Every structure is written in structure tokens, then in C-alpha cells.
Amino acid sequence: MVKDLSVNLCGQSLRNPVVPASGTFGFGLELADTFDLNVLGGISLKGSTREARYGNPVPRIAEASCGMLNAVGLQNPGIDVLVGSKVPALRKIYNGCIIANISGFSLEEYRECCAKADACEGIDIIEVNISCPNVHNGGMAFGTNPNAAAEVTRTVREVCSQKPVFIKLSPNVTDIVTIARACEDAGADGLTLVNTFLGMRIDIARRKPILANTTGGFSGAAIFPIALRMVYQVAHACHIPVMGCGGVTSARDVLEMMMAGATAVQVGAENLRNPFACPEIIEALPVEMERLGIQDIKEIIKTV
Amino acid sequence: MEKQLYTITENRLVAADTYRLVLSGKGKVDGEFVHLEIPGFYLRRPLSVCDSEEGRFVLLYKTVGEGTRVLATLPEGSRLSVLTGLGKGFDASACSRSALLVGGGLGAAPLYLLAKELKQQGKKVTAVLGFNKADEIVLAQEFEGLCDAFALATLDGSVGVKGFVTDALRTLAPTYDYFYTCGPMVMMKAVCQALEGPGEASLEERMGCGAGFCYGCSVQTAGGPRRVCKDGPVFKKEEILW
Structure with a gap:
């Protein structure tokens, strides 16, 4: 029962399609003692900005049925620490695909950070986050308008001469396909979708929002069917590879997301419930493939 | 993990x-x-x-x-x-001879494990626990049997000193070279401000992963942002920004 789990993402060979999603796996290093990271197809690192950010005040986490909300607000040590110490430290212990996730509050910030990521030897793919719902005047503001999304894409494409650029899309839009096409036309090499859904919870005893930020990004198993639908729509409308993300909890979800059109699949909130989620999913993939008569995982991509 | x-x-x-x-x-x-x-x-x-x-x-x-x-x-x-x-817990080795443990409500729980460790290391342990009222008291017998000195405070005065743990501390006036506290934030703040000398407190925050990689429970400290679940929950008194 030898199965081929490898996939090809813009010339990068991944040993399997499973990638922990940005923001749900730190900088990889935090989990180095938990399991052998080298089982992972790739790792999308925590979103980085030009300057170090503390992020939003606590509470940043709230629970919901079959999911959770977060309003971390892009806490990170800044792009210089990312390329200068986090990535080199991870590269020493991890030989798979390292994806740098870049966020910004202006075109100039995206340009500067992506240029630094492009020049960093350990980084394989640049994922540009234009969809963070938890910061003001940035993040999602660029991802909810096709012109702004295209402008960010063009800006970073200019400075990323060596590495594939994926744009990470927000689901908080009327028509995600319009945004996806705008990014593709502006030169994106690939797309990651989706980021979290803007949500809210109220503490009814205190009559106040649970999150200090009032609203947060909703993720987890509950969003899987919506994310899957969006991956399906975008993958069938665009010609560039898609990393599917949103509510993936099992090997079966990974296969479903790939059939909908994803070349690789990101696992997000599930890591927070179960830090061993990714290795468990990867271990289960060949078993599910055997059950379904799949020899090579690549052959199922966009077959539905 | x-x-x-x-x-x-x-x-x-x-x-x-x-x-x-x-x-x-x-x-x-x-x-x-x-x-x-x-x-x-x-x-x-x-x-x-x-x-x-x-x-x-x-x-x-x-x-x-x-x-x-x-x-x-x-x-x-x-x-x-x-x-x-x-999590990073209480540092029993920070106490050289004599420890003061101050707990509020279920904050008593992790202090019990610490008290056992301190006693195993041959240190003198004084414990002060505070509760709202008598029917909320936990671990009193266990602490009393284990510690060299022990006092209770209840807000309604039904058992022990009437008032907060800080009131009981004034009455008891214990000697110690290091203190440890766990309980509601307001209580720990009052304890850290009232007590002289070095000590540490165990913070509480809504967590995501609990293992330091989601950054959902980061709080600002004197040394910059720290994750309550991984860099804490126990922090030195001088690190905590109340």
C-alpha cells in the first residue's frame, strides 16, 4: 500500500499536501519538541509585519459551537526577526516547504516585507495576507476590494523575483471569485483561501463582548462547507494553484478539499484543539486513500 | 507536551x-x-x-x-x-528557607502541590487561604496538616479572619523569604503590593492552544509580551503589569 502523497506547488515539491495554517502553528519552533516537523508538507508561519506588534488586548479567544473566534491581531516580532532568526532556526530542523506569511497596513509595508522575505534563503513561498479581520485600516481592507487586492498583488510581485507569491483571501466578501481573478490577473502565482469569517460572541452575564476587540475571526470545523465551496468556485475560475483552508479536521476533509480544487490543504484551528492534528491527518491519509482506491493523491485534484 | x-x-x-x-x-x-x-x-x-x-x-x-x-x-x-x-509553574528553588503561600478560592489548588514540594525540600511553609464563605472552602485540612503555620480568611467572617487574605496577612504577620500567590487578579495584585520582598503569582487568561503557539493568551509584562500558557502562568512579581 505505498501511496504517493507528494504534490507540486508552483515548482515546490511538498512531501504531502498538509500544511499548518498561518497563526495556528507559531513559527514552527514552538512545536519542535512536540513531534517531528519533517512529516509536514509545509509550514505557514505566523503572520509578520514590518514592525514588531503586541496585537490586541486579551481576551483574544472565544469559543463557539464547532469552532472558535480569535482576535490575536497579528502579534509578531517583525519581519527582521522573522528572516534573521525565526526562519534560519526553523530551517535547521525542518527540510520541507517554509511559507512566510506577510501582512501589512500599507502598500509600502507589503513591498518592504515581501522584498525581505524574497531575499531570505530559508523561505520557499511567500503568502501575502490581505484578509486579517482583526486589525484596523489594514489586512482585510486590502482583501475585500478587487482593485486593492490587485494593487497589493502587483506591488509584491514586483519585488518577489525569486519566490512564488500566494495571496491569502478573505471569505468576508460578496464574491470571492472576483477578488481571486483580480489577484491572478495582477500576477499572483497562487491563492490561499480562506481566512477566518468575521464573528462575535457576547458574555450574556456581563452583557459585554467576550473578545476585547469586540469582533474576531471565526474558524474551525463549522466553516468547512463554506470554505470548500469557495475553494471549488475559485479553483474552477482561476488557473493558478490553490491552497485550501478552513475547518479541515481529518484526512477525509483533506481529500475533499483537493477534489474541490486544492493542490495543498492547510489545517488551522484544529491544531489548537489538538497539537498533533497534522501528523495524525498525514498518518491517516494513506489509509483513506487505500479505502477509496487512490494511488497518487495528485490525481484527485479538481476532479469534482 | x-x-x-x-x-x-x-x-x-x-x-x-x-x-x-x-x-x-x-x-x-x-x-x-x-x-x-x-x-x-x-x-x-x-x-x-x-x-x-x-x-x-x-x-x-x-x-x-x-x-x-x-x-x-x-x-x-x-x-x-x-x-x-x-506551563511554567512555581519555582520552589527560589525560596531559600521559608515560604509564604497566599491563595484565593481555587487558587489554593496549584499552591497545594507547591506546598508539598517545598516541604519535601525541608522548607518552612506558611499558608494563608481566602474564600468568600465557609461552604466554598477547599483543601483547608490538607494545608493545615502540611504547613508549619496556616490561616483562613472568609469575606463573610464565617470561618477564620473576617475579610480578605491581606487582612489575615496583617494579623498573622508571617516571616518568609519568598512568597507565592494564586487567585483572582485583584487579590494577587493586592497581595503583591502588600507583601515585601520577592515573590511570584500565577496568572489566568482565556487560552487557545495552551501550548504557546497560537499567541491567544499573550499579556504585556515588564519584559514585553509573554504567553500566559507557555512563558507562565507563573511570573515574578516585578514582571507583572497590573
Whole structure:
């Protein structure tokens, strides 16, 4: 029962399609003692900005049925620490695909950070986050308008001469396909979708929002069917590879997301419930493939 | 960090809305807290370890929300997924000869494990515990049997000194070279401001992963942002920005 789990993402060979999603796996290093990271197809690192950010005040986490909300607000040590110490430290212990996730509050910030990521030897793919719902005047503001999304894409494409650029899309839009096409036309090499859904919870005893930020990004198993639908729509409308993300909890979800059109699949909130989620999913993939008569995982991509 | 299934061998009401949960499994759990999966709830619940020995450990919890209310209904023999080996706990070695432990409510739970460790190291231990009222008191006999000096405070005066732990501390005027505190934030703030000398406090925050990689529980400290679940929950007094 030898199965081929490898996939090809813009010339990068991944040993399997499973990638922990940005923001749900730190900088990889935090989990180095938990399991052998080298089982992972790739790792999308925590979103980085030009300057170090503390992020939003606590509470940043709230629970919901079959999911959770977060309003971390892009806490990170800044792009210089990312390329200068986090990535080199991870590269020493991890030989798979390292994806740098870049966020910004202006075109100039995206340009500067992506240029630094492009020049960093350990980084394989640049994922540009234009969809963070938890910061003001940035993040999602660029991802909810096709012109702004295209402008960010063009800006970073200019400075990323060596590495594939994926744009990470927000689901908080009327028509995600319009945004996806705008990014593709502006030169994106690939797309990651989706980021979290803007949500809210109220503490009814205190009559106040649970999150200090009032609203947060909703993720987890509950969003899987919506994310899957969006991956399906975008993958069938665009010609560039898609990393599917949103509510993936099992090997079966990974296969479903790939059939909908994803070349690789990101696992997000599930890591927070179960830090061993990714290795468990990867271990289960060949078993599910055997059950379904799949020899090579690549052959199922966009077959539905 | 490890993930294991543990079996509930005891889950009973020991004080008002307060349950004692004993979980059995392989080995001896380490770490300051465990992260419990409660059936039907998405996120795990972090609970401080109150006592731990080979093959079993003890937690105390209050039914404050839906998750803990469901936890309280689970019968003996139920199996729970538990993450262990989490958090940076109290530093018993920071105390040279004589320790003062100040707990509020269920803050007493992790202090009990610390008290045992300090006694094993041959140190003198004074403990002061505060509760709202008599029916909320937990671990009083255990602390009394273990510690060299012990005092209780209740807000309504039903048992011990009437008032806060800080009132009991004034009455007791204990000698110590290092203090440890765990309880509500307002209590720990008052304790850290009232007590002279070095000490540490165990913070509490809503957590995501509980293992330091989601950055959901980061608080600002004198040394910059710190994750309560991984860099803490225990921090030195001077690090904490109240």
C-alpha cells in the first residue's frame, strides 16, 4: 500500500499536501519538541509585519459551537526577526516547504516585507495576507476590494523575483471569485483561501463582548462547507494553484478539499484543539486513500 | 507536551459549585496545568494540577460555564483526552528557607502541590487561604496538616479572619523569604503590593492552544509580551503589569 502523497506547488515539491495554517502553528519552533516537523508538507508561519506588534488586548479567544473566534491581531516580532532568526532556526530542523506569511497596513509595508522575505534563503513561498479581520485600516481592507487586492498583488510581485507569491483571501466578501481573478490577473502565482469569517460572541452575564476587540475571526470545523465551496468556485475560475483552508479536521476533509480544487490543504484551528492534528491527518491519509482506491493523491485534484 | 487518554476515577462535589476530579493514566504528569477536552466543546479547558503522583493526578474546578457544567456530569470510568506537560509553574528553588503561600478560592489548588514540594525540600511553609464563605472552602485540612503555620480568611467572617487574605496577612504577620500567590487578579495584585520582598503569582487568561503557539493568551509584562500558557502562568512579581 505505498501511496504517493507528494504534490507540486508552483515548482515546490511538498512531501504531502498538509500544511499548518498561518497563526495556528507559531513559527514552527514552538512545536519542535512536540513531534517531528519533517512529516509536514509545509509550514505557514505566523503572520509578520514590518514592525514588531503586541496585537490586541486579551481576551483574544472565544469559543463557539464547532469552532472558535480569535482576535490575536497579528502579534509578531517583525519581519527582521522573522528572516534573521525565526526562519534560519526553523530551517535547521525542518527540510520541507517554509511559507512566510506577510501582512501589512500599507502598500509600502507589503513591498518592504515581501522584498525581505524574497531575499531570505530559508523561505520557499511567500503568502501575502490581505484578509486579517482583526486589525484596523489594514489586512482585510486590502482583501475585500478587487482593485486593492490587485494593487497589493502587483506591488509584491514586483519585488518577489525569486519566490512564488500566494495571496491569502478573505471569505468576508460578496464574491470571492472576483477578488481571486483580480489577484491572478495582477500576477499572483497562487491563492490561499480562506481566512477566518468575521464573528462575535457576547458574555450574556456581563452583557459585554467576550473578545476585547469586540469582533474576531471565526474558524474551525463549522466553516468547512463554506470554505470548500469557495475553494471549488475559485479553483474552477482561476488557473493558478490553490491552497485550501478552513475547518479541515481529518484526512477525509483533506481529500475533499483537493477534489474541490486544492493542490495543498492547510489545517488551522484544529491544531489548537489538538497539537498533533497534522501528523495524525498525514498518518491517516494513506489509509483513506487505500479505502477509496487512490494511488497518487495528485490525481484527485479538481476532479469534482 | 503529551496527549493521552485518562480515566475519571473520581468526580465529586467537595464545596459549593466545586468539584474534585481525579484522573488515572500512565506515568506521572508534569507541568503546571493540563488541558482537558470536554465532550461537545471545541476548545480544551486549562486546569491547574492540584496533586500528582505516579498513575494519577487531582484537579479542582468550579462550574462557572457550560464546559465545566458538562464536566461535572461525567461519571467515573469516562475517558478524557488530556494534554500534559504544560506551563511554567512555581519555582520552589527560589525560596531559600521559608515560604509564604497566599491563595484565593481555587487558587489554593496549584499552591497545594507547591506546598508539598517545598516541604519535601525541608522548607518552612506558611499558608494563608481566602474564600468568600465557609461552604466554598477547599483543601483547608490538607494545608493545615502540611504547613508549619496556616490561616483562613472568609469575606463573610464565617470561618477564620473576617475579610480578605491581606487582612489575615496583617494579623498573622508571617516571616518568609519568598512568597507565592494564586487567585483572582485583584487579590494577587493586592497581595503583591502588600507583601515585601520577592515573590511570584500565577496568572489566568482565556487560552487557545495552551501550548504557546497560537499567541491567544499573550499579556504585556515588564519584559514585553509573554504567553500566559507557555512563558507562565507563573511570573515574578516585578514582571507583572497590573
